[in-house]
Amino acid sequence: MFQLSFTHAAFLAGLASLAIPILIHLLLRRKKVRRRFSTLQFFLKKDENTGRRRKLFHWLLLAARLGLLALLVSAFARPFLPASASASHAHQKQQVVLVLDRSASMQATDAGISRWSRAKEQLRKTVAEMGSEDEVALVDCAAPVAVLSPFVRAEQLVPLIESLEPGFGEGEVGDGLQQAVKLLSARNSSGQPRIDIFSDLQRQSCQKVIYAPVPDNIEVKIFPLGATNTPNLAVMDLVLQVAEKAPLQATVANYSDQNVRDGKLDWIIDGESRGSSPVGLSAHAARSVTAPLPSLAAGWHRVEARLRAQDRFAWDDARYQVIEVPPPLRTLCVETRTGQPVFKEESFFVASALQPGRGDSNAPPALFDLEKISPEALAKKLSGNPSPYRLVLLPALRELPEGSGRALLDFVQRGGGVLFFMGGGLNASRYNAEFQELLPATVGRLEGETLTSENYWHLGEMDLKSAPFAVFNQPHSGDLTLAEFWRRYALAPAASAQVLARFDDGTPFLVCKNVGQGRVALANTTADTGWTDWPKHKTFVPWLHSVSHYLAGDALSPGIRPGESLLAGTTAELDLGTGFGSQNFRVYSPGGAESAAKTDAHGGLQLPLGKPGCYAIKDSGGRIVRLLAVNPPRKESDLAAMNPQEFQAQLVRGPARSASGWAADVLAPGRSENELWRLFMLGAAGLLVLETMLSNRTHA
Amino acid sequence: MSSPFTLDPDLLGALDDIPLLARNVVEGFLSGLHQSPFLGYSTEFASYRQYMQGDDLRHVDWKVWGRTDKLHVKQFESETNLNCHLLLDTSASMDFGQANKFQYGRALAAALAYLMVRQHDAPGLTLFGAEAVQGLPTHSGRRHLDDLFQLLAVATPQGHTAPGPDFWNVLETFDRRGLTVVISDLLLPGDVVSELFRRLHNHRQEIIVFHLLAPEELDFRYDGECIFEDAETREEIPVHAASFRAEYLRRLTAFRHGIKVECEKYEIDYHPLRTDAPVTEALIAYLQSRLNA
Numbered sequence: 001m002f003q004l005s006f007t008h009a010a011f012l013a014g015l016a017s018l019a020i021p022i023l024i025h026l027l028l029r030r031k032k033v034r035r036r037f038s039t040l041q042f043f044l045k046k047d048e049n050t051g052r053r054r055k056l057f058h059w060l061l062l063a064a065r066l067g068l069l070a071l072l073v074s075a076f077a078r079p080f081l082p083a084s085a086s087a088s089h090a091h092q093k094q095q096v097v098l099v100l101d102r103s104a105s106m107q108a109t110d111a112g113i114s115r116w117s118r119a120k121e122q123l124r125k126t127v128a129e130m131g132s133e134d135e136v137a138l139v140d141c142a143a144p145v146a147v148l149s150p151f152v153r154a155e156q157l158v159p160l161i162e163s164l165e166p167g168f169g170e171g172e173v174g175d176g177l178q179q180a181v182k183l184l185s186a187r188n189s190s191g192q193p194r195i196d197i198f199s200d201l202q203r204q205s206c207q208k209v210i211y212a213p214v215p216d217n218i219e220v221k222i223f224p225l226g227a228t229n230t231p232n233l234a235v236m237d238l239v240l241q242v243a244e245k246a247p248l249q250a251t252v253a254n255y256s257d258q259n260v261r262d263g264k265l266d267w268i269i270d271g272e273s274r275g276s277s278p279v280g281l282s283a284h285a286a287r288s289v290t291a292p293l294p295s296l297a298a299g300w301h302r303v304e305a306r307l308r309a310q311d312r313f314a315w316d317d318a319r320y321q322v323i324e325v326p327p328p329l330r331t332l333c334v335e336t337r338t339g340q341p342v343f344k345e346e347s348f349f350v351a352s353a354l355q356p357g358r359g360d361s362n363a364p365p366a367l368f369d370l371e372k373i374s375p376e377a378l379a380k381k382l383s384g385n386p387s388p389y390r391l392v393l394l395p396a397l398r399e400l401p402e403g404s405g406r407a408l409l410d411f412v413q414r415g416g417g418v419l420f421f422m423g424g425g426l427n428a429s430r431y432n433a434e435f436q437e438l439l440p441a442t443v444g445r446l447e448g449e450t451l452t453s454e455n456y457w458h459l460g461e462m463d464l465k466s467a468p469f470a471v472f473n474q475p476h477s478g479d480l481t482l483a484e485f486w487r488r489y490a491l492a493p494a495a496s497a498q499v500l501a502r503f504d505d506g507t508p509f510l511v512c513k514n515v516g517q518g519r520v521a522l523a524n525t526t527a528d529t530g531w532t533d534w535p536k537h538k539t540f541v542p543w544l545h546s547v548s549h550y551l552a553g554d555a556l557s558p559g560i561r562p563g564e565s566l567l568a569g570t571t572a573e574l575d576l577g578t579g580f581g582s583q584n585f586r587v588y589s590p591g592g593a594e595s596a597a598k599t600d601a602h603g604g605l606q607l608p609l610g611k612p613g614c615y616a617i618k619d620s621g622g623r624i625v626r627l628l629a630v631n632p633p634r635k636e637s638d639l640a641a642m643n644p645q646e647f648q649a650q651l652v653r654g655p656a657r658s659a660s661g662w663a664a665d666v667l668a669p670g671r672s673e674n675e676l677w678r679l680f681m682l683g684a685a686g687l688l689v690l691e692t693m694l695s696n697r698t699h700a
Numbered sequence: 701m702s703s704p705f706t707l708d709p710d711l712l713g714a715l716d717d718i719p720l721l722a723r724n725v726v727e728g729f730l731s732g733l734h735q736s737p738f739l740g741y742s743t744e745f746a747s748y749r750q751y752m753q754g755d756d757l758r759h760v761d762w763k764v765w766g767r768t769d770k771l772h773v774k775q776f777e778s779e780t781n782l783n784c785h786l787l788l789d790t791s792a793s794m795d796f797g798q799a800n801k802f803q804y805g806r807a808l809a810a811a812l813a814y815l816m817v818r819q820h821d822a823p824g825l826t827l828f829g830a831e832a833v834q835g836l837p838t839h840s841g842r843r844h845l846d847d848l849f850q851l852l853a854v855a856t857p858q859g860h861t862a863p864g865p866d867f868w869n870v871l872e873t874f875d876r877r878g879l880t881v882v883i884s885d886l887l888l889p890g891d892v893v894s895e896l897f898r899r900l901h902n903h904r905q906e907i908i909v910f911h912l913l914a915p916e917e918l919d920f921r922y923d924g925e926c927i928f929e930d931a932e933t934r935e936e937i938p939v940h941a942a943s944f945r946a947e948y949l950r951r952l953t954a955f956r957h958g959i960k961v962e963c964e965k966y967e968i969d970y971h972p973l974r975t976d977a978p979v980t981e982a983l984i985a986y987l988q989s990r991l992n993a
Binding site for chain 2: 033036038042
């Protein structure tokens, strides 16, 4: 039996217009009046026959008009005989687009066999069944959707199918379907169009199907490759919360109808297990699991949260993160009171603030690597070029060693930072002369000698947007005005200097200036508790950290920071910085695979990402430039799938073109010899002639 | 001639009192004939003759005795009594028309009967149409007229116009020379009309035919698609009236012409009547025939 289908079935709504001639026929039909007459002997049977004939003509006329309208409407709907309908009569050339789902979920297993294996087997079978005249194209519906092969003969596709490997990206069956329709639409020849979908029909991957209308003339065959409800446990996320006590936080989800009671999540850092957390999960629930971050040496580190699960999809049982522990800031601290107990040293408070565990053998890595030196050793320490030090803390010096001013100036101009403190016994004029180009302010006379405790100075105006004070910009971050000051110098800030803080009477407290590539700051108080009690306040340490990083040229305290986390199956576009422009690198993928890569002139690097894990980019010297965490798409973990019937029901049949495209499509030559609209138009023309003849005859 | 008396044809159907109807028609008709050529024939007086012994003294014309001193008696029309047979068609085809043919025919029969009795003729009545033939033999006198009116009053048009043996047997009783008035639409099957005329003619009847046709039959003013139902046979024929009118009128004319030819063949006074026309035309036609009878 022929089963008629329509490319633009929506046009069939025009069949409602058939009611118009019927209504006209009924409304305008002359009602026959029944009349009693004395005799019918003057009426002949011929009259009756004429009446019947006229009646027949009227019905024929109505039928012709209805047929004319119906054929016109149907012709605009572009009728065609589907491939299946005509196949029984003769084998016709087929044009088939194979839409292959290469998403990560295709690596799930059902009954011990992976979906990917089933897909390849089914692909081979489908291609083998095609005729020599058939054309076939292959579309990968894993994001980003790609045409793996344009239309070729079936046998030409076999090598490509054999070489295909599973992907790790997201599946977008809707996009693949749309791409397949485009391919078929662009193929302006007379084959029977068909789309074969090889997918596990994951619900998450089929959400765009409703936005990919498929014309009615295209047959869609589904090859389901997985169960509709496959239980799965997955690590959905792994983040590093720097500010938290337990900075490692993983999110675990249970995509099954069963509760999970005795699950375990292992924390693995740099390949070594660092403990595990129990995981209990209700059915179809997710929860966060946290863990502390152990002390890590400076450099890049790989963090992995791995579930001990025996489910059917292994790739989402682990999630990766990379973190970078910056190297400590090497700092020189000039100590004037050498030979005294540590707590009596002038640098006691600043040293304790910057490197609390200094001297302890098991101290965790600190952000600062502090080295105390005598004033006389300063010039020698700074003589190296480049200098290994980035910051110098300089308390008030009674004696200025020879060449110290020159050495500090050179150090700062090369990018170093210096923090001057004031103190008793400082020779202001010597300071102003020796550090003329460095000091951001001219040191004046000493103030506060007659000051009583009732009117000690406090900090008043501060630039909370500046880097040294930005940490106090948040509420409850500390009250800087609590500290008391009872000695200070009168300062006259240089023209190029910037006053970042003042005492409550307006006298400058912290003055900064850029010199060459470095920065210099002058704190108008002592480094110890000689002139102030500030080192005893909790605001002192964060301020000192901030101003130290500021002077060393860092941004705000960098601390431990997470690296980039990218999606598997995508292509990463990395920016290594202009310093790495046009350089060759080696990329180490999970599993040990090694490949070459080269950045562009601006340091940009495009890196295709395959399986999940950590990718290392190393320079020619073998130093890690960047470490990347690559994880599977989250939505691939939910293995709930549609059945083929449900998928077919989701398909939107009808036009996928704009209105202008419509007209062009209707008027354009037919793509397929199965299309019948010309025949319908011919029939309509015939009925038009018949209608004209009948109409004239009836009226006569 | 302009008729001095007209009766609305619609009134014919409305009046159930046949005697009253007949009297009104005839009296009105006669009173309008004073100046007409038919005056002499509308009185009872016929001639004079010399008085003979035994004559009724009431009939002596005393005015003539006064002028001539001789006794003369009036000779009345009763002495010229004529048998008049009224044949009224009561078939269902007569029950047709806004101006109903049967009502018209019945009124005409009643009027004729009244006029006949008034002129001392002896009217008889035969209703034909249905299989059962009803009739009254010719007789004069008021009592007879009442019976005749009674028969007309109960007559109803129904059945086929297919005269059976009874009807022909009744015609066989018309043994005396007389006048036969046929009131019918003559829509009779086959050659019944011809047979009727032939038999009446053979019985030495002076025949007057009042051929009644309704305006609808004569003009056929119908339009559109119609289904015509035969009043007698109930047969139906769908016809587009407007387009068929010309053909119908052609056939009707041919039919009437055939009747007329048939009437001429048997020297019959043929009077086609529209039922929306005054009955007086029929009465005049009767009187003309009465002169010849």
